[in-house]
Each structure stands twice: as C-alpha cells, then as structure tokens.
Amino acid sequence: MLRQLLEILLEIFENNKTILKEKGWIVSSKTSYEWWDGLKSEEEIIISAILVQMSRWEIVKNKVEEMRNKGLTDFYKLYNTSEEELYSVLKGINFYKTKVKRLINISKIVVDLGTIEKFYDRNLLLSIDGIGQETADSILLFAGHKPNFPPSEYGKRVLSRVLGTSIKKKDEVKRMVEENLEPDVYKYKLLHAGIVTVGRAFCFTKKPKCEDCILKKVCKYYGENSL
Numbered sequence: 001m002l003r004q005l006l007e008i009l010l011e012i013f014e015n016n017k018t019i020l021k022e023k024g025w026i027v028s029s030k031t032s033y034e035w036w037d038g039l040k041s042e043e044e045i046i047i048s049a050i051l052v053q054m055s056r057w058e059i060v061k062n063k064v065e066e067m068r069n070k071g072l073t074d075f076y077k078l079y080n081t082s083e084e085e086l087y088s089v090l091k092g093i094n095f096y097k098t099k100v101k102r103l104i105n106i107s108k109i110v111v112d113l114g115t116i117e118k119f120y121d122r123n124l125l126l127s128i129d130g131i132g133q134e135t136a137d138s139i140l141l142f143a144g145h146k147p148n149f150p151p152s153e154y155g156k157r158v159l160s161r162v163l164g165t166s167i168k169k170k171d172e173v174k175r176m177v178e179e180n181l182e183p184d185v186y187k188y189k190l191l192h193a194g195i196v197t198v199g200r201a202f203c204f205t206k207k208p209k210c211e212d213c214i215l216k217k218v219c220k221y222y223g224e225n226s227l
C-alpha cells in the first residue's frame with residue numbers, strides 16, 4: 001500500500017520536472033551532481049550542504065560559484081586556504097565564520113582519508129561537527145550516490161497530509177521510505193526532490209495551496225478538506 005503510493009508519487013514528480021526545476025531541483029541521471037540546482041561536483045554538494053544550513057539557497061549558490069571560480073571547491077586547496085581568505089569569500093552567509101571552520105575541518109578529514117569515497121560513511125559523517133542526520137543523508141545520496149533517504153521537515157509534513165496520518169518524527173519518514181522502496185538512488189533522489197518541492201511550493205504549514213498542488217489527487221488531507 002505505502003509502496004504503491006510512493007511509486008505513484010514518483011510518477012507524479014517525474015511528470016512535473018518543470019515545477020521541481022523552478023524550486024532548484026534538476027532531475028538528471030542517477031549519478032549526476034546537477035540535481036542540486038546544477039552544481040558540478042560532489043565537493044560542491046558537500047560544501048553547499050554545510051553552507052545552506054539556516055541560510056538562503058540563492059546566496060549559497062552564488063558563494064559556491066565564487067568558490068568554484070577561485071578553485072576552492074577542491075578539498076586539497078580548501079585545506080591549504082586560510083580562514084581569513086575564506087571569510088572574505090563567504091561573508092554574507094549566516095554564521096559564515098563557524099561554517100568556514102567546519103569546511104576546513106571537512107577538507108582535512110577528506111585529505112587525511114586519502115580518497116573522498118571513504119568520506120561516504122554515515123557514522124563518520126554523523127561524528128563531524130555541523131553534520132546532522134538530514135545533512136549526512138543528503139551528502140550520502142546526492143554527493144555519494146548512496147541510497148540513504150534524507151529525513152526532513154518537508155517529508156514529515158507532506159507525507160503526513162498525503163497519508164492522512166500524523167508522522168511524529170523526521171526519522172519515521174526515512175524509515176518508511178527505506179523499508180518500502182528498493183534502494184534505488186534515482187528514485188530516492190526524485191522522491192526527496194519532489195517532496196521538498198511540494199513542501200516549498202504548496203504544502204505550507206498554514207494555509208496549504210492544495211488547489212494548485214501536484215499531489216492533490218492522491219492527498220487524503222485534500223480529499224477530506226476540499227468539500
């Protein structure tokens with residue numbers, strides 16, 4: 001039942017790529033990095049995942065492009081860059097000084113590991129300052145192409161309403177998806193991108209825009225409140 005619903009959601013998201021794109025999700029191949037608004041590399045996704053916390057995506061994207069142009073999205077170069085130089089690049093992002101320290105720490109970890117592939121270890125990620133569950137799973141899925149579904153507030157709200165139930169914790173969303181969908185990286189990416197898009201575009205906490213929502217035909221909340 002839940003598996004069927006998740007497959008239906010995937011079909012709806014597949015048919016609404018334009019709306020996902022408007023919200024910054026570029027539906028691409030399983031191993032593309034472009035899902036995150038056209039980013040170019042796994043390093044850029046890891047850096048963005050740290051910078052975007054409590055910051056606006058538009059600002060973060062500009063800063064990542066600036067880092068790319070200066071060669072600072074290479075972890076070896078990042079590790080050998082001073083905090084002061086990074087401050088001057090990332091000033092304007094919320095908590096940029098803390099985030100600079102976190103980025104330098106991450107670059108050191110990757111350099112010490114010798115290969116970025118070893119970085120895609122959930123326990124390792126969760127032990128790093130500034131990386132919580134949602135960030136860890138986002139990095140694993142979108143940078144490492146590992147089938148880990150990111151728990152999110154959007155997932156909790158959207159799936160609660162679609163299913164007509166009350167999902168209490170973000171973790172439950174992760175568990176529900178991973179227990180009911182085969183570990184397919186493309187499907188996990190598309191489902192996460194679609195759910196976040198619906199959460200940002202239609203499914204607001206107060207006064208959701210159900211009439212415009214791409215999920216209204218399968219949404220229990222809409223079915224029960226649209227008369």
Ligand code: SF4
Nearest residue numbers: 202203208210213219
């Ligand atoms: S139809 Fe309404 S309640 Fe259901 S997912 Fe869309 S916006 Fe949310």
